[in-house]
Amino acid sequence: MxxxxxxxxxxxxxxxxxxxxxxxxxxxxxxxxxxxxxxxxxxxxxxxxxxxxxxxVSHMGQIALRPKSGKVEDAARALERLVPQDIVAIQPGRQRYAQFTNADGGILDDLMVANFGDHLFLVVNAACKEPDEAHLRAHLSGDCVIDSLAxxxxxxxxxxxxxxxxxxxxxxxxxxxxxxxxxxxxxxxxxxxxxxxxxxxxxxxxxxxxxxxxxxxxxxxxxxxxxxxxxxxxxxxxxxAGLCLYGHDIDTATTPVEAALEWSVQKSRRSGGARAGGFPGAERILAHFDQGASRRRVGLRAEGRAPVREGALLFANDAGGEPIGKVTSGGFGPSLNAPVAMGYVPVGLAALGTKLFAEVRGQRLPVQVAAMPFVKNTYKR
Amino acid sequence: MTTTLYTSDHEWLAIDGDIATVGITDYAQQQLGDVVFVELPKVGRALKKAEAAAVVESVKAASDVYAPVTGEVLEANEALAAEPALVNSDAQGKAWFFKIRIADKGELGGLMDEAAYKAHTA
Missing domain, CATH: 3.30.1360.120 (Probable tRNA modification gtpase trme; domain 1)
Structure with a gap:
């Protein structure tokens, strides 16, 4: 206990x-x-x-970003200085998944951004809400009032x-x-x-x-x-559902590309886009888009029944060799009635169906790179 | 005539002669929550007292089950490996983990009887 x-x-x-x-x-x-x-x-x-x-989920941070000009586009443009997402394109009444990035292209936090017509509404992780607010105040105070909705x-x-x-x-x-x-x-x-x-x-x-x-x-x-x-x-x-948990599957050492979150970075912010770059770590993140990253977050399914948990080392072979990666989240999936995990592996070992081994209590258990989400999502599109 | 004793790590032992049947207590299964995986020791394995002998995993976490006494594993409950949820439904009955031949009955002296265990978990 x-x-x-x-x-x-x-x-x-x-x-x-x-x-x-x-x-x-x-x-x-x-x-x-x-x-x-x-x-x-x-x-x-x-x-x-x-x-x-x-x-x-009241422990999460709720923040209103109010444009001093009164125009929500100005708040959106300002927020684009901190995230690699297209915030300007979020229509009133719509929401988008985003990440605050750092100068190295790592992820400071992941968040939801909604356009409420006259301001932006952000939901951030509980453990990050104070640093996130400080980050917003440090960089956006010229353009926005940062209103913590405590x-x-x-x-x-x-x-x-x-x-x-x-x-x-x-x-x-x-x-x-x-x-x-x-x-x-x-x-x-x-x-x-x-x-x-x-x-x-x-x-x-x-x-x-x-x-x-x-x-x-x-x-x-x-x-x-x-x-x-x-x-x-x-x-x-x-x-x-294959969704990242901040501090585990994504953190300041993982870029959105390594984390397999390319889908969340719109073309307008990538190389050749209308507003390419201009966010912290753009150089590294865009290089990952253009040339590829060396490692990638993947889903893992175990062949046996033993859950493979966070921290388990991954190996290419059943004996010998150095670890090739690590499990960042893992456990038992009740809907699948089987163990599920995710972790980082070299891109050469990231293809679906690749056989790997996870070390659990000194034994190397066979696992396979598997598609995520593990359970089909049922979002109402 | 069997006697049931308990460890401070929440294992129970039903002792019949020099053979002990070992499991985890009802209190332990309540603390663990839904059990989804059990790993049992191999028959014939020589266990030392307090050595990790088995593993019980809930959705949330993995926990070790320790050998309450030194001895050789005589039998492992394969029904439990096939149906880990037995730990939740019948922890101190059908969900026994393994049987061990007690090498030194002197080791039983440090264990608790039911009244002492109840006080320990109160």
Whole structure:
């Protein structure tokens, strides 16, 4: 058991709800968060894939980027100085996945950016939110007011029944498609709703004023299809969906190209594009686009039943030789009923079907490079 | 007549003569959560007391199961390898891990009886 100092941990507006639901609380990114409820990780995971799960992700950072000029394009142009994404092209009511990069082309954090018409709305990782805000203030204060929305909770509702559960409280929800985002009333509360998530399932993320968060969560949980889901299942769901966890699968030493996130960098920011470069580490990242990177994040499926976890070394052969790479996330995929992992390997060993070996407790277990997502996503396009 | 003893690492031993059947306690399975994988020791392996003998993995993490006494592995529960969830449903029954021939009964002296184990986990 990890000893943890309860006093130093922050609580989200849903803390009392977690405790009343029997959540097993653990420290995560400085917060006291539910890792699971009495149903357990396996049932919570499978319930999210078959019905709907409610997740408290209020520990994540919510930031409004307000253009001093009043024109959202100016905030978008300013943010493009920090990310390799095309932010200008995000239409009002739409959202896009992005990364803050550093001068070496590494990733400082990954985030969501939505265009709310007169400002940009950002959702960043809990562990990075303070440095992210400082980074934004240091570089964008000339053009934008950086408004930390610390008085808001964030609730994710994920799974095939998420739409029907939310539709009862938010008439606009069913018409939204994947990555739509904007202000909507939910149960009469002024919320920001996006059709997105971190599970590979269709679903929504709902930003709600802290004072109304518990009431909204309890109303959603009144639906018999909706169960509360802890961080344990959140991790196994995102792993099956092939989604990166910051600090594990991506960090300051991985570029977006190495991380197999090329899809998230639009042509306009690549070599020859209308606004090519102009973000931190552009030289290295564009070189990776143009000449290729030497290593790549890949999915791994084990032949046996033993989970291959984070930190396991990867080898080309069943004996001898130096490690060729490392597992960055791994565990048991409840929907696949099999171990799944991801990690970095040299590009020459990154082709689908390549046989490798992962060292687990001194034994080299056969694994194969496999396509991600491991479980087909069900986004509503 | 069997006697059941417990370790501070949450293993149980049902002792019948010089043979001990070893598993993890109900308390341990509750702490672990849903068990998805079990690795058992090979029959014939000579285990030393406190040596990692088996592995039990939940969705979240892997944990070692230690040999509570020194001795030779006589049998491993293959049903458990095929159905790891037995650990959650019947930790102190069908989900035994292995049987060991106790080399030195003197080692049993340091183990807890049920009342002491209950106090240990209270």
């Amino acid at each position: 990890l000893a943890h100092d309860q006093d130093s941990l922050k609580r989200t507006p849903l803390y009392d709800l977690h405790v009343s639901l029997g959540g097993k609380m653990v420290p995560f990114a400085g917060y006291d968060m539910p890792v699971q409820y009495p149903a357990g990780v396996l049932k919570e995971h499978l319930h999210t894939r078959s019905k709907a799960g409610l997740f408290d 008085d808001r909770a964030l609730i994710a509702l994920q799974g095939p029944k998420a739409e029907s559960a939310l539709a009862k409280l938010c008439a606009a929800a069913p018409a939204m498609t994947f990555m739509d985002a904007g202000p909507h009333d939910v149960a009469g509360i002024k919320c920001f709703v996006s059709r997105s998530g971190y599970t590979g399932e269709d679903g929504f993320e709902i930003s709600v004023p802290a004072a109304d968060a518990e009431r909204l969560a309890r109303t959603l949980l009144d639906d018999p299809d909706v169960l509360p889901i802890g961080l344990g299942a959140r991790d196994s769901l995102r792993l099956e």
